Amino acid sequence: MSLRGNLASLGRRFSLYLIVLHALLFGLAVLLLRERPLFFLGAEALILASLVLGIGLSRRALEPLGYTARFRDLLQEQNYAARLLPGSGSELQELAALFNSLLSSLHQERLKLGEQQGFLDRLLEATPSAVIVLDFDGKISLMNACAQSLLALDAAPGKPLRAWLTGEARCLGEAGSAAQARSLALLAALDALPAGESRLFSDPDGRRYRGQRGQFFDRGFARHFLLIDELTEELENSERATYEKLVRVLGHEVNNTVAATGSVLDSLLYYRSQLTERDGEDFGTAINAVKRRNARLGEFIERFTRIVKMPAPELRPASLQAIAEDILWLYREPCRSRGIALGWEVCEEIAALPLDSQLLEQALLNIVKNAMEAVEESMRDSGQASGYVRLALRREGGGARLSIADSGGRLGLVPPGQLFAPFFSTKKEGQGIGLLFVREVLTRHGFPYRLAVAPDGATRFDIWLPAAA
Incomplete structure (x- = not known):
């Protein structure tokens, strides 16, 4: 039975109690009718006045409980924008003001939470990171657009990550396709990721990602979430900058050494005529071999230098x-x-x-x-x-x-x-x-x-x- 029904039943029982009690008093007063009629009339008037006053006081006593029942109904309906009308008495007006103040505070908190939730939803959709939120049982409760695009999971909410690894659920796209292989590889890496850790891993196409598993508390219990960031372009740019610096330094040092060594080797060939024919031939063969090796070293570093100095495409x-x-x-x-x-x-x-x-x-x-x-x-x-x-x-x-x-x-x-x-x-x-x-x-x-x-x-x-x- 609802609280309103309980209050109505309590009011009826209290009114019935007053009526029965005053009926008994009325019956006792009838005994005075023959001996003292005037006293009987006065007693009956007092009993009737007491009954009317008792019923009125009981209603006034139960009226705050009625306000409490209406306040409870508004809380259950989450209708925090409604307000209670003040009663006639100062006590009821004070009680209604207190309940209305509580409703106003709840309404403001609800608006603030709604605005924050809306901001978080827009932030999750706009972030370039893939975000997966798990419930208390480790099942997916939320995926942003980036995560859905990256993993392409079919009907993901309510399923654990291992559901796709064991074949209980399927990825979108053709079976055996590169997209499905990438999704399964990423899911396996994410499912094995311990809480509080961040790791780098790759998909079958060689694209590199950073996965992180964190946790937050919801109603006193821990829930996990996963973040996946693709680092392919970032790492490639870092690698490119590193080997460009390396190749430029090597190119400068090697080219200077090759040029100086080639000049010295050419000068040494002038001394071949001063040697015997047999020694001169061996000397020339050795110098030419060193020159060829020197030239190949220059060509080797030049090939890397051409990549570093590659001009912008002329489209x-x-x-x-x-x-x-x-x-x-x-x-x-x-x-x-x-x-x-x-x-x-x-x-x-x-x-x-x-x-x-x-x-x-x-x-x-x-x-x-x-x-x-x-x-x-x-x-x-x-x-x-x-x-x-x-x-x-x-x-x-x-x-x-x-x-x-x-x-x-x-x-x-x-x-x-x-x-x-x-x-x-x-x-x-x-x-x-x-x-x-x-x-x-x-x-x-x-x-x-x-x-x-x-x-x-x-x-x-x-x-x-x-x-x-």
């Missing part, structure tokens, strides 16, 4: 198909002689794009050359007689995607974070320049890219191109 409309066709014609005969099939898998017509054709051609040459060498090495190791390098140009969304796939399959043992790292190479005599140059060219053009293992096991380099203006 002009150019046909990507024509650039790729030139590269195919250039490498067609070397590939044929090695048993490597080189050509288009599919080539859809796309409009001319604003790009620096010379820089992009050099980047594509590096990619195709790396693919050829990977296929050749794979054929040599496995004893196979053939392999392939295939180019595909497809429209995708509002732009296009250029893919260069090869059957080499040499990326399986390479950590994703090292693919584009400066000075890192999987080749025995590699210098880590090719992919570094490719990354710089694509980054300066603003073309997203990915080097990863395709579902069929091939190595595939994808470049996403914007729509033609």
Whole structure:
């Protein structure tokens, strides 16, 4: 029964009690009717007045409880903007003023909390960090737009992170796709993250992230939240600045040393005629060997210096198909002689794009050359007689995607974070320049890219191109 019902029942019981009590007194007063009629009339008048006064006082006594009941109803309805009307007495007016003051304070606190919640909601949606808030049971209760875009989880609220790892829930997108593999890799790293710790981890595409698990208290109990920040661009810029400084210092010192050493070696050759014929020949051979090594050292550092001093792209409309066709014609005969099939898998017509054709051609040459060498090495190791390098140009969304796939399959043992790292190479005599140059060219053009293992096991380099203006 509600509080209002209890108060009404209490009022009825109290009124019934007064009526029964005064009825008994009235019955006793009737005994005086014959002996003292005037006294009887006076007693009956007093009893009637007492009944009326008792009922009135009981109503006044119960009226504050009625205010309390109305105040309780307003609290249950969370209707803090309503106000209680003051009663006729000073006590009721004071009580109503007290309740109204409490309602006003609650209303102001509610407005303040609403404004703060609105600000936090807008802040979560605007922040570039992915934010996931968990409930008391470790299930997702809130994800901002960045987290949903990064992880692409289907119907995430109410599910723990491990639901996707055990197959109880699925990620959005095609099964086995790169986006799904990235989501599962990030979820596994986040689920294993201890409370209060921050760690760096990578996805299968080599993009790097910082994950942090923190906690806050809600109604006295701890709840966890996760923050994920992508650091790929920040770390690449830091790496670029570091190796630019390193290469500039090395280039300055090496070039000075190479120039001085070359001059000294040329001067030493004048003394060859002063030696015997046999000694002079050995002397000249040794000096020329040192000169060649000296020149190769200069060329080595010059290749790194060209990356550091790479000019800004001069963007002009150019046909990507024509650039790729030139590269195919250039490498067609070397590939044929090695048993490597080189050509288009599919080539859809796309409009001319604003790009620096010379820089992009050099980047594509590096990619195709790396693919050829990977296929050749794979054929040599496995004893196979053939392999392939295939180019595909497809429209995708509002732009296009250029893919260069090869059957080499040499990326399986390479950590994703090292693919584009400066000075890192999987080749025995590699210098880590090719992919570094490719990354710089694509980054300066603003073309997203990915080097990863395709579902069929091939190595595939994808470049996403914007729509033609």
